[in-house]
Amino acid sequence: MNIRADNVDRKATLGGICAIGLWSSLALLTTLTGALPPFLVLACCFGFAGLFGLTWAARTGTAGLRAMQAPPAALALSTFALFGYHALYFFALKHAPPVEANLINYLWPLLIVLFAGLLPGVRLRAGNIVGALLGLAAAALLVTGGRGLSIDSSHTPGYLAAFCAAITWGGYSVLNRRFADVDSAAIVPACIGVSLLGIAMHLLFEPATTIAPTQWLVLVAMGVGPTGIAFRLWDRGTKHGDIALLGSLSYLAPLLSTLLLVLAGRAEPHWIQTVAVGLLLLGAWMSVRASRAAMPAAAAP
Numbered sequence: 001m002n003i004r005a006d007n008v009d010r011k012a013t014l015g016g017i018c019a020i021g022l023w024s025s026l027a028l029l030t031t032l033t034g035a036l037p038p039f040l041v042l043a044c045c046f047g048f049a050g051l052f053g054l055t056w057a058a059r060t061g062t063a064g065l066r067a068m069q070a071p072p073a074a075l076a077l078s079t080f081a082l083f084g085y086h087a088l089y090f091f092a093l094k095h096a097p098p099v100e101a102n103l104i105n106y107l108w109p110l111l112i113v114l115f116a117g118l119l120p121g122v123r124l125r126a127g128n129i130v131g132a133l134l135g136l137a138a139a140a141l142l143v144t145g146g147r148g149l150s151i152d153s154s155h156t157p158g159y160l161a162a163f164c165a166a167i168t169w170g171g172y173s174v175l176n177r178r179f180a181d182v183d184s185a186a187i188v189p190a191c192i193g194v195s196l197l198g199i200a201m202h203l204l205f206e207p208a209t210t211i212a213p214t215q216w217l218v219l220v221a222m223g224v225g226p227t228g229i230a231f232r233l234w235d236r237g238t239k240h241g242d243i244a245l246l247g248s249l250s251y252l253a254p255l256l257s258t259l260l261l262v263l264a265g266r267a268e269p270h271w272i273q274t275v276a277v278g279l280l281l282l283g284a285w286m287s288v289r290a291s292r293a294a295m296p297a298a299a300a301p
Contacts, residue, residue, distance in 0.1 A: 016234055019237060020229075022233075029156040040211075045108040046192070047198075054068075059146040074182045076191060079193035088161045088202070092162035092165060093158075096161075109170075109251050111247075113243070115170055118174070131286040133283070135248060138251055180239040184239070244292075249287060251283065
C-alpha cells in the first residue's frame, strides 16, 4: 500500500497495533483512578512512563542513554503533541457532552489515513479510506449506543477542543515520520516533559488531592502500559510501519475498550456492540487487503 511499500517495516506495524491494544485498557484503568483530577493523572502516568524508560535505558549503559537524545524539533513535536492532545481532550470532556466529545475525538484515526496521503511516496487506496470510514461508523455506534446526537451551540468550545485534539493526534502521528532516524527511546524525555507540564497544570487549576495506595498501583500500571510501552511502540510504528493501515486499525481501540469495560462489569452489553464488531472487522479486512495488494510480490507474506 502506501509509504513505499518495499520500505514498510512489518514489525513496526505490528508494534503499532499492539499500542492500539494497550490504549484500549486506558478507559478501564482511568475509571479505577476514581475522582483523581485529570491533570494529576496525566502527570503521574507520564512521570512513571519516563521513570521506567530512564531505568531501562540506564540498564543498557551509555548507548541506551544516547539513544534518548533527539533533535529539538523532534522532542518538541512529541512533547507538545502528547500533552496538547490530552489537554484538549480533557477540556472537551469538561465543556461538551462526553458522547459528542468522544465521537469528534475519534476522527483522529480517519485523519491519520487522510494525512498519510500527503506524505512523499504515499499512495492511499480506496480500501484504506473505506476501512477507516467503517471504523468511524463503528466508533459512532459504540459511543452513541445507537442513539442520536444532541448538538448544542453552547458547547461549541468543547466541540472545537475535541476536533483540535483529533487534528493534533492525527497530525503528530503523520509528522512523526519526518524523524524516522530518531530512535524511539527519545519518547522517554518527551514523557518526562509531559509529566512536568501536567504537574504545572495541576498546581494551577486543580485542587490538592491525596492519592490512595490502590490508586498509585493503577497509575503505575497506566505508566507501564498505555502511556509507557504503547507510546514507544506507536512512535516506531508511525516512523517505520504502514501508517495508513495503523490509522484504519486504530478504531479497534474504542471497540476493545468497550469490551473490557463490559467484562469488568463497568458497562452493559448491547447488540450495538455486535454490529460495531462487524463493521470494524470488515473495515480492518479492507485495510489489510489494500495494504497487501500494494506490497511487492517478494514482500507479501
